[in-house]
Amino acid sequence: MTIPVVPPAPGALARFLDGDVWHSFKASPMAIVAAVIAFVCVFCAVFANWVAPHNPFDLVTLDLGDARLPPAWIEDGKSKFLLGTDDQGRDILSAVMFGARISLLVGLASVLLSLLVGVGLGLLSGFAGGKIDGFIMRICDVMLSFPSILIALLIDGVGRAVFPNAHDTLAFGVLILAISLTGWVQYARTVRGSTLVERNKEYVQAARVIGVSPYRIMVRHVLPNVLGPVLVLATIQVAAAILTEATLSFLGVGVPPTSPSLGTLIRVGNDFLFSGEWWITIFPGVMLVLIALSVNLLGDWLRDALNPRLR
Amino acid sequence: MVAPLLEVRHLRVEFPTRRGTLLALDDISFEIAPGEVLGIVGESGAGKSLTGAAIIGLLDPPGRIAGGEIRLEGQRIDNLPYEQMRAIRGRKIGAIFQDPLTSLNPLYTIGRQLTETIQTHLPVSAEQARQRAIRLLQETGIPAAEQRIDQYPHQFSGGMRQRVVIALALAAEPKLIVADEPTTALDVSIQAQIISLLKRLCREHGAAVMLVTHDMGVIAETCDRVAVLYAGRVAEMGPVADVIHRPQHPYTAGLMGSIPAMDEDRERLLQIDGSMPRLNAIPNGCAFNPRCPKVMGRCRVERPDLMDAGATRAACWLVEAQSVVV
Amino acid sequence: MTALVEVQDLAKVFDVSAPWLNRVIERKPRLFVHAVDGVSFSIERGKTLALVGESGCGKSTVARLLVGLYQPTRGTVRFDGQATGAARDPGELRLLRRRMQMIFQDPYASLNPRWKVLDIVGEPLREHALVNPSKGGAGEMRDRVAALLQSVGLAAADTEKFPHQFSGGQRQRISIARALATQPEFLVCDEPTSALDVSVQAQVLNIMKDLQRKQGLTYLFISHNLAVVRHVADQVGVMYLGRLVELADKADLFAKARHPYTRMLLDAIPDIHMSGRRRTPVQGEVPNPLSPPAGCAFHPRCPNANARCSAERPALKTFAGIQVACHAVEEGRI
Numbered sequence: 001m002t003i004p005v006v007p008p009a010p011g012a013l014a015r016f017l018d019g020d021v022w023h024s025f026k027a028s029p030m031a032i033v034a035a036v037i038a039f040v041c042v043f044c045a046v047f048a049n050w051v052a053p054h055n056p057f058d059l060v061t062l063d064l065g066d067a068r069l070p071p072a073w074i075e076d077g078k079s080k081f082l083l084g085t086d087d088q089g090r091d092i093l094s095a096v097m098f099g100a101r102i103s104l105l106v107g108l109a110s111v112l113l114s115l116l117v118g119v120g121l122g123l124l125s126g127f128a129g130g131k132i133d134g135f136i137m138r139i140c141d142v143m144l145s146f147p148s149i150l151i152a153l154l155i156d157g158v159g160r161a162v163f164p165n166a167h168d169t170l171a172f173g174v175l176i177l178a179i180s181l182t183g184w185v186q187y188a189r190t191v192r193g194s195t196l197v198e199r200n201k202e203y204v205q206a207a208r209v210i211g212v213s214p215y216r217i218m219v220r221h222v223l224p225n226v227l228g229p230v231l232v233l234a235t236i237q238v239a240a241a242i243l244t245e246a247t248l249s250f251l252g253v254g255v256p257p258t259s260p261s262l263g264t265l266i267r268v269g270n271d272f273l274f275s276g277e278w279w280i281t282i283f284p285g286v287m288l289v290l291i292a293l294s295v296n297l298l299g300d301w302l303r304d305a306l307n308p309r310l311r
Numbered sequence: 312m313v314a315p316l317l318e319v320r321h322l323r324v325e326f327p328t329r330r331g332t333l334l335a336l337d338d339i340s341f342e343i344a345p346g347e348v349l350g351i352v353g354e355s356g357a358g359k360s361l362t363g364a365a366i367i368g369l370l371d372p373p374g375r376i377a378g379g380e381i382r383l384e385g386q387r388i389d390n391l392p393y394e395q396m397r398a399i400r401g402r403k404i405g406a407i408f409q410d411p412l413t414s415l416n417p418l419y420t421i422g423r424q425l426t427e428t429i430q431t432h433l434p435v436s437a438e439q440a441r442q443r444a445i446r447l448l449q450e451t452g453i454p455a456a457e458q459r460i461d462q463y464p465h466q467f468s469g470g471m472r473q474r475v476v477i478a479l480a481l482a483a484e485p486k487l488i489v490a491d492e493p494t495t496a497l498d499v500s501i502q503a504q505i506i507s508l509l510k511r512l513c514r515e516h517g518a519a520v521m522l523v524t525h526d527m528g529v530i531a532e533t534c535d536r537v538a539v540l541y542a543g544r545v546a547e548m549g550p551v552a553d554v555i556h557r558p559q560h561p562y563t564a565g566l567m568g569s570i571p572a573m574d575e576d577r578e579r580l581l582q583i584d585g586s587m588p589r590l591n592a593i594p595n596g597c598a599f600n601p602r603c604p605k606v607m608g609r610c611r612v613e614r615p616d617l618m619d620a621g622a623t624r625a626a627c628w629l630v631e632a633q634s635v636v637v
Numbered sequence: 638m639t640a641l642v643e644v645q646d647l648a649k650v651f652d653v654s655a656p657w658l659n660r661v662i663e664r665k666p667r668l669f670v671h672a673v674d675g676v677s678f679s680i681e682r683g684k685t686l687a688l689v690g691e692s693g694c695g696k697s698t699v700a701r702l703l704v705g706l707y708q709p710t711r712g713t714v715r716f717d718g719q720a721t722g723a724a725r726d727p728g729e730l731r732l733l734r735r736r737m738q739m740i741f742q743d744p745y746a747s748l749n750p751r752w753k754v755l756d757i758v759g760e761p762l763r764e765h766a767l768v769n770p771s772k773g774g775a776g777e778m779r780d781r782v783a784a785l786l787q788s789v790g791l792a793a794a795d796t797e798k799f800p801h802q803f804s805g806g807q808r809q810r811i812s813i814a815r816a817l818a819t820q821p822e823f824l825v826c827d828e829p830t831s832a833l834d835v836s837v838q839a840q841v842l843n844i845m846k847d848l849q850r851k852q853g854l855t856y857l858f859i860s861h862n863l864a865v866v867r868h869v870a871d872q873v874g875v876m877y878l879g880r881l882v883e884l885a886d887k888a889d890l891f892a893k894a895r896h897p898y899t900r901m902l903l904d905a906i907p908d909i910h911m912s913g914r915r916r917t918p919v920q921g922e923v924p925n926p927l928s929p930p931a932g933c934a935f936h937p938r939c940p941n942a943n944a945r946c947s948a949e950r951p952a953l954k955t956f957a958g959i960q961v962a963c964h965a966v967e968e969g970r971i
Contacts, residue, residue, distance in 0.1 A: 528907030
C-alpha cells in the first residue's frame with residue numbers, strides 16, 4: 001500500500017508573492033515609484049555614515065573658507081559640495097542625510113509607541129466594553145479636541161521643566177513620547193471598531209465555548225484580524241510623525257541642537273533665506289517632502305490593496 | 312404558438328481576472344412566455360443570480376456578457392447603451408432582490424420611492440402617481456395604505472418591506488419580473504405569504520416572472536417551468552412537476568434526493584459526493600462527470616447539449632442513449 | 638435514568654435600554670427583551686432534541702445559555718445531574734466545557750481566517766492540556782487533528798491549509814471536527830446547515846448522524862427548517878417569542894400537532910411534492926419582542942383565541958403524550 005505523499009504547503013514567502021497584494025503593487029506605477037523613493041531616502045539615512053560624502057559633525061574637517069557655497073551646478077559652487085554648504089562650511093547633502101536619519105528615527109519610534117498604546121487600548125476598549133470602553137473613549141475624545149502640536153509642546157515643555165539639564169537621550173525620549181501621545185487615538189478608535197465587529201463573530205464565541213481565557217482570545221484571535229487597517233494608518237502616520245517632529249524642531253523645541261533633524265536644518269537655514277542663500281533651507285525641505293510624500297503614497301496604495309480582503 | 316416574451320440564446324458571461332478569464336455562464340438558453348413563471352434553480356456558484364443580473368443589465372464589472380443574445384419582445388437588450396437599458400429596466404422589467412432591508416432607500420418614504428418609479432416610466436401626474444401607489448400597496452396587503460405610504464422603510468417589518476418591494480417592482484406595469492431569492496431572508500410563515508402574493512399579483516397584472524432561488528420547495532409552489540443550473544450550464548429544463556417527480560439528469564435526481572422530505576422517513580439522505588467545481592476548475596466534457604453515479608466514458612470528453620427526454624430536456628448522454636434504444 | 642441535560646424554567650432578559658445619558662435627557666423608559674421566558678425540557682443521552690421556531694423566538698439564545706455564552710437571568714441547567722451555574726470552581730467549569738461543545742451557523746465566521754486548520758482544530762486539545770505541542774507533542778497534535786479531520790470526511794493534508802481554501806460545507810465539517818476534539822458527550826448545534834446548499838446539507842447531516850451513532854453523542858439541534866428537523870430529531874420543541882409552545886416526540890408532532898402555531902408552521906412549508914394538500918392561510922407576523930402580547934403570545938394570530946387567551950398565559954401541560962401550552966387544547970376546543 002503506497003503512503004500518499006503530501007506536497008509541502010507553500011511557505012509564507014511563496015504565498016505572499018502569489019497573493020493579491022504583490023500583484024497590486026506590481027500593477028501600480030505610483031506605488032513602485034513611491035517605494036523606490038522611500039527606499040533611497042531611508043537607505044541614505046540609515047547608511048549615512050558610509051554614503052554621505054562628508055561628515056558634517058567632524059569639526060576638524062570643516063573649513064570656514066568653504067562657507068556659504070552654492071550648489072555645484074551654480075557659478076561659484078564646488079563639485080566637492082554637491083548641494084552647497086552652510087555658514088559653517090558643512091556640506092548640505094551630508095547634513096540632509098544625517099538629518100533624515102534623526103527625523104526617521106524619531107518618526108518611526110513615535111509611531112511604534114503610538115501603535116503599542118493605541119492598539120492595546122483599542123483592543124481592550126472594544127473587547128471589555130461597558131465602563132472601561134466608555135472611559136477610554138472619553139479620553140480619546142478629550143485628546144482629539146487638542147491640536148496635536150499643542151499637546152506635543154505641552155509635554156515637551158513639562159519635560160524640559162522637570163529635567164532642565166537633561167542629556168540628549170532623555171530629550172529624545174521626551175520628544176518621542178510627545179509625538180506618540182498625539183497619534184495613538186486614531187489607532188485606538190480604528191481597532192476598537194474592528195474589535196467590536198470581530199468580537200461577535202462565531203470563531204470568538206467558539207473559543208469562549210472551548211474555554212479559552214479572554215486575554216488569550218483578545219491577543220491570539222482578535223488581534224491578527226484587526227491589524228489590517230492599522231497597517232495602513234501606521235504607514236501614513238510615519239509621515240505625519242516626521243512632519244510633527246520637523247515642526248517642533250523648527251520651533252526650537254524638538255531635537256537637541258547637537259543632533260539636527262531636517263526640521264532643525266530648515267530653521268537654521270531660514271535665517272539665510274533672505275540673504276540669498278536659499279539652498280541651506282530648501283534642500284532639507286525637499287528631503288522632508290520626499291520622505292513624507294512617498295510614505296503617504298505607499299500608505300494610499302496599501303489601503304486600496306488591502307481593501308477587498310477587508311470586506 | 313405565442314411569441315416568447317424573453318429569449319435567452321447561448322448566453323455567456325465571463326469574468327476577466329489576472330489569473331485568466333473565468334467563464335461563469337456557459338451557453339445558457341431558455342425562453343419565457345408572456346405571463347409564465349419560470350424558475351431558475353441551482354446551488355451557490357451555479358450562476359443563477361448572474362443570469363438574473365445579466366438580463367436586468369446589472370452585471371458587476373469586470374463581469375461582462377461575452378456572447379449570445381437576450382431578446383425582450385423580440386428586441387435585443389444585451390447590447391444596449393446604459394440610458395436605453397435604464398428606460399427598459401423598471402418599465403418592462405421589474406426587479407425584486409433578496410434583502411428587503413437594502414432594496415429600499417432608508418432616507419426616503421416609500422411613497423416617494425413608489426411615485427418616483429411610477430412617474431419615471433409612466434406619463435401621469437403626481438397625484439395620479441400617488442393614487443396608483445396607494446392602490447398597489449393595498450393590493451400587496453399592506454393595511455392602512457393611505458397612512459403608511461408616508462412612512463419610512465425602517466418602520467416596516469421584514470415581510471412588509473418585501474411587499475413594498477413587490478409593489479415597487481410592479482409599479483410601472485412591467486411585462487417581466489426578475490425575482491432573485493425574494494423569500495430567502497424571510498421567516499417560513501412570511502415566506503408562504505409572500506410566495507402566494509407574488510404569484511397572485513403577477514397573474515393579475517399579466518407579468519411573467521423569472522424566479523431565481525435555491526429552494527426547490529418555492530419552485531414547486533410557484534413555477535410553471537423550471538431550469539436547473541449547474542456550474543454555469545443548464546442541466547435540465549421542463550415543466551415543474553416533471554422535473555421534480557421524474558428528473559432525467561443525475562444531478563437533478565441527486566438534488567431531489569438530498570432534500571429532506573416532510574412525508575417520508577429516511578435513515579440517510581441521498582448525498583452527492585464532492586462539491587460544485589470552482590469556476591477555474593470546470594472539468595472537460597460534462598461538468599457533473601466527476602460526481603455522477605452513472606458516468607460513462609463519453610461524459611468525460613464530450614459536453615452534452617440539452618436533449619429531449621420525454622417531458623423535459625436534459626443535458627445528459629444517458630438521455631440520448633435511452634432515446635436511441637427506444 | 639436521569640437525562641443528560643435538564644433545563645428548568647430557563648429565562649434570559651436582555652437590557653436594551655438607551656444609554657443612561659439619553660434616558661435622562663429624553664426621558665425614555667428602560668427597555669427589556671425577554672428573549673427566553675421560562676423554558677423547561679430534558680434530553681436523554683444519545684438522543685437529539687430539536688428546537689424549532691422563527692426568528693426572534695429565542696432558540697439561539699437557549700443554545701447559548703446551555704453552553705455558557707450567556708448567564709441565565711433565572712432557572713437552572715443541569716448537566717449529568719450537576720447544576721452548571723453552581724460550578725464556579727474553575728476546574729469544574731473546565732471539565733464541564735470538555736463535555737459539551739457547540740457548532741455554529743455561519744461557516745465563514747466560525748473559523749478564524751488567520752489560523753491554520755491545524756491550530757483551529759487543535760485549540761481545544763491545547764486549551765485542555767490534552768496535548769502539549771511545545772513539549773515534543775507537536776507530532777501527537779498533528780496526528781490527533783488528522784484523525785479528527787478524517788472522521789468528518791476531510792483529508793489529513795488539510796491541516797496545513799487556511800479556511801478560505803475550503804467551501805462552506807467543508808468549513809462546517811472543520812467546525813464539527815473542532816467540536817469533537819475533546820470527545821464531548823453533548824453537542825449544541827445552532828442551525829449548522831442553514832447556510833449550506835441542499836446537497837452539501839445532506840452530506841453534513843449524514844455525517845452528524847453517523848457520528849452520533851458511533852460515539853453516542855447527544856444533540857441539541859436548533860433550526861427553522863422543519864423538514865431538516867424531521868430528519869434528525871428524536872424530540873421536537875416549538876418555540877414562539879421565548880416560550881415553548883409544544884414539546885413532543887417527532888412522530889407525534891408531525892402526525893398530530895396540537896398547538897395552532899405548530900400547525901401554522903407545518904402548513905407554511907412549501908409542498909415540494911405538490912401533493913395538493915389543503916392549507917390554512919397564514920396570518921400576521923411575529924410581534925415585536927419588546928412588547929409581547931399579554932396572555933398567550935400567539936393569540937393575535939390564532940384563529941381559536943378567546944378571552945382567556947388574551948389575559949392568561951398558558952402553561953405547558955401534557956395531553957396524550959404531547960406537552961402543549963394552549964388554552965384551546967386544554968379546554969378541548971381543538
